[in-house]
Amino acid sequence: MTEAKIRTEEMLLNMGPQHPSTHGVFRVVVRTDGELILESQSHIGYLHRCFEKCAEGNNYLQVVPYTDRMDYLCAMMNNWGYAASIEKLTGIEVPERAEYIRVIVAELNRVASHLLAFGTYGLDIGAITPFLYAFRDRERILKIFEKLCGQRLNYSYVRIGGVTFDMTDEILSDIEAFCDYFDPKIIDEYDNLLSYNGIFISRTANVGVIPADLAISYGVTGPSLRGSGVPRDLRRDAPYGIYDRLEFDVPVGSGEMGQVGDCWDRYMVRMREMRQSIRLVRQAIKDIPDGPFCDKKAFRGVKPKAGETYKKVEGARGEVGFYVVSDGTNIPYRVKARAPSFCNISILDKLTSMSDVMLADLVAIIGSLDIVLGEVDR
Amino acid sequence: MARLEIGQIIAVLKEKLPEAVSEEVLDGVDPVIVVKAEQWAAVAELCRDDSRLGFDLLSCITGVDYPEREEGAEIEVIYNLDSTANLHELTVKVKLPRSDPRVASVEGTWATADWHERETYDLVGVIFEGHHNLVRILCADDWVGHPLRKDYEPPDSFHGIKNVIY
Amino acid sequence: MTEIENRNPDPLTKNVVLMTAVDDIINATRANSVWPLTFGLACCAIEMMATGAAKYDLDRFGSGPFRGTPRQSDLMVVAGTVTHKMAPRVKRLYDQMPEPKYVIAMGGCVIRGGPYVKHGYHVVKGVDLVIPVDVYIPGCPPRPEALLEGIFKVQKLMKREKILDRTRRTTKPEVYQPV
Numbered sequence: 001m002t003e004a005k006i007r008t009e010e011m012l013l014n015m016g017p018q019h020p021s022t023h024g025v026f027r028v029v030v031r032t033d034g035e036l037i038l039e040s041q042s043h044i045g046y047l048h049r050c051f052e053k054c055a056e057g058n059n060y061l062q063v064v065p066y067t068d069r070m071d072y073l074c075a076m077m078n079n080w081g082y083a084a085s086i087e088k089l090t091g092i093e094v095p096e097r098a099e100y101i102r103v104i105v106a107e108l109n110r111v112a113s114h115l116l117a118f119g120t121y122g123l124d125i126g127a128i129t130p131f132l133y134a135f136r137d138r139e140r141i142l143k144i145f146e147k148l149c150g151q152r153l154n155y156s157y158v159r160i161g162g163v164t165f166d167m168t169d170e171i172l173s174d175i176e177a178f179c180d181y182f183d184p185k186i187i188d189e190y191d192n193l194l195s196y197n198g199i200f201i202s203r204t205a206n207v208g209v210i211p212a213d214l215a216i217s218y219g220v221t222g223p224s225l226r227g228s229g230v231p232r233d234l235r236r237d238a239p240y241g242i243y244d245r246l247e248f249d250v251p252v253g254s255g256e257m258g259q260v261g262d263c264w265d266r267y268m269v270r271m272r273e274m275r276q277s278i279r280l281v282r283q284a285i286k287d288i289p290d291g292p293f294c295d296k297k298a299f300r301g302v303k304p305k306a307g308e309t310y311k312k313v314e315g316a317r318g319e320v321g322f323y324v325v326s327d328g329t330n331i332p333y334r335v336k337a338r339a340p341s342f343c344n345i346s347i348l349d350k351l352t353s354m355s356d357v358m359l360a361d362l363v364a365i366i367g368s369l370d371i372v373l374g375e376v377d378r
Numbered sequence: 379m380a381r382l383e384i385g386q387i388i389a390v391l392k393e394k395l396p397e398a399v400s401e402e403v404l405d406g407v408d409p410v411i412v413v414k415a416e417q418w419a420a421v422a423e424l425c426r427d428d429s430r431l432g433f434d435l436l437s438c439i440t441g442v443d444y445p446e447r448e449e450g451a452e453i454e455v456i457y458n459l460d461s462t463a464n465l466h467e468l469t470v471k472v473k474l475p476r477s478d479p480r481v482a483s484v485e486g487t488w489a490t491a492d493w494h495e496r497e498t499y500d501l502v503g504v505i506f507e508g509h510h511n512l513v514r515i516l517c518a519d520d521w522v523g524h525p526l527r528k529d530y531e532p533p534d535s536f537h538g539i540k541n542v543i544y
Numbered sequence: 545m546t547e548i549e550n551r552n553p554d555p556l557t558k559n560v561v562l563m564t565a566v567d568d569i570i571n572a573t574r575a576n577s578v579w580p581l582t583f584g585l586a587c588c589a590i591e592m593m594a595t596g597a598a599k600y601d602l603d604r605f606g607s608g609p610f611r612g613t614p615r616q617s618d619l620m621v622v623a624g625t626v627t628h629k630m631a632p633r634v635k636r637l638y639d640q641m642p643e644p645k646y647v648i649a650m651g652g653c654v655i656r657g658g659p660y661v662k663h664g665y666h667v668v669k670g671v672d673l674v675i676p677v678d679v680y681i682p683g684c685p686p687r688p689e690a691l692l693e694g695i696f697k698v699q700k701l702m703k704r705e706k707i708l709d710r711t712r713r714t715t716k717p718e719v720y721q722p723v
């Protein structure tokens with residue numbers, strides 16, 4: 001039989017919503033020609049938990065726990081984003097000490113979130129060991145958080161007007177010990193383990209290249225945008241809290257292993273960000289002042305004047321924004337959450353139709369965008 | 379490239395499209411401009427393409443339902459624009475009648491608007507004209523109603539599953 | 545012989561000694577190699593992953609291998625929020641699992657809707673409206689230790705399984721059929 005006689009057919013394949021490498025309940029239908037993906041269509045909403053409706057039914061303080069559950073991997077930053085938007089609306093002043101504590105916990109949470117991204121990305125690509133290593137160190141951070149606020153995942157720690165509990169000296173020394181343990185020894189270990197592994201590089205370099213202008217047009221933010229070489233970081237570009245007093249670099253992808261904006265770049269931005277986060281934590285611990293850690297009055301309830309505002313902070317996955325409309329009562333009239341993963345994953349369909357993507361690369365691309373479905377669907 | 383104040387942004391908009399901005403609310407927490415619905419598509423293009431403005435990132439689209447306004451029931455669609463190069467931002471509002479909320483889609487201007495508009499359609503029920511695939515995105519395909527309308531009543535059951543309300 | 549008789553005091557079925565022993569063997573092997581289905585839905589799934597990973601190490605109790613397909617698994621840990629859009633899939637996955645199968649409902653959301661019970665129009669208020677549940681683990685999220693305890697409970701249930709007795713399944717509540 002000659003080659004021409006072998007008939008090939010296009011096939012419609014469904015991946016998800018229950019699929020180990022979609023990081024949750026994301027569903028994508030792909031039209032394939034052999035191993036090659038011709039076109040894909042993403043379906044989301046399998047975890048639509050009605051955050052915005054819940055926010056309209058509870059008072060301002062009660063909404064905080066719901067923000068945790070949007071992006072459960074970096075709950076601190078979501079809390080902060082929401083708290084910051086209400087503080088902007090009401091004009092509540094946050095005590096200095098609380099601002100420092102917020103930076104410490106948010107950056108630690110960013111490390112924990114990137115660790116999970118690192119571990120599961122390895123798992124997606126076929127390396128199981130990094131997953132176990134990442135969880136080993138993530139547990140150390142969770143232990144600190146547990147000491148601090150009693151929860152392992154959904155902290156509700158950053159609240160309107162400050163933070164829930166004070167940071168004791170014991171916890172501060174725990175955090176310092178963690179920083180010394182983690183940076184640089186452990187991150188170097190990770191780099192040896194996965195980042196510069198030959199198989200890993202050939203699976204991720206030159207795969208899923210996102211050009212910078214396309215990324216911006218699709219609203220991609222956070223490490224995924226920085227992987228495409230755009231140095232946009234809200235901590236530096238639109239400083240909130242005390243970030244303007246601290247020193248840190250914004251790592252961007254440079255196409256070391258392939259083209260700028262490929263999966264490896266996005267992955268590496270996260271690894272480099274962890275070092276910067278530890279650097280921020282160290283600085284914040286060094287000059288943390290004494291004083292109150294919350295605005296007691298705001299903890300009893302807030303009642304903003306009628307008005308509306310949009311406030312954005314830099315989460316672990318990108319721009320976390322809250323558009324809050326107040327009608328003068330103690331219940332929000334409307335809270336809209338701008339979730340970074342929602343925008344980041346919307347580029348997937350474009351990527352698969354734009355370039356030649358193999359079926360196995362699809363997993364690599366989804367993993368490198370690092371989505372959290374709780375946030376995509378809210 | 380430089381960061382512009384809100385006054386300068388409005389001046390640039392008025393220079394090109396004198397009729398478009400119908401209202402400026404500058405005394406709120408965030409300055410907001412209200413744009414006429416029929417001009418919004420043109421304003422959006424201008425916002426993106428004018429190098430002084432350079433709003434290349436559409437952060438967020440919010441739909442807000444106001445069933446009890448004195449001037450008639452309204453739905454507001456709010457667009458948060460951001461410039462990655464100039465580092466300024468702008469909040470644009472479009473006011474639509476609640477009975478027939480229609481506004482032009484800006485999917486061609488910012489690709490991210492595709493999913494944001496589908497979400498706003500799904501939850502608030504705003505119709506974006508010219509959108510290539512305006513179907514539900516978050517709720518199930520055969521869901522009835524738009525949950526974030528203020529008068530929304532959740533169904534008693536959906537496909538045989540009771541929706542118990544405690 | 546006395547020992548075997550002690551185990552089966554029922555005079556009517558005294559002769560079925562062999563069946564009891566087979567039950568015990570099968571149940572012991574089954575209970576010590578529980579294969580859960582990877583079924584992460586939301587926040588609780590992260591705790592489920594943590595249970596399987598380095599520190600809590602689920603493998604110690606013989607239920608390490610998280611399977612990607614329902615056809616190879618005998619335990620479904622529903623970890624996370626089940627929504628109306630997801631419910632038919634949950635049901636289908638459950639139907640695809642081979643008998644005997646067990647379900648753990650992990651977290652407040654799958655028990656009765658959790659934090660979303662009042663305003664969550666799109667949240668199924670309890671996964672037991674869709675599939676039968678054997679063990680409930682409360683918490684938001686439950687700690688990994690709680691999930692371990694839940695798995696021990698399932699192992700206990702497995703040890704009570706009788707290969708000739710199918711009543712355990714027939715007495716389960718009427719469950720919904722997706723339209």
Ligand code: SF4
Pocket residue numbers: 069154586587588589623624625650651652653654658659683684685686
């Ligand atoms: S019970 Fe709590 S932690 Fe678990 S899925 Fe529901 S909201 Fe998330």
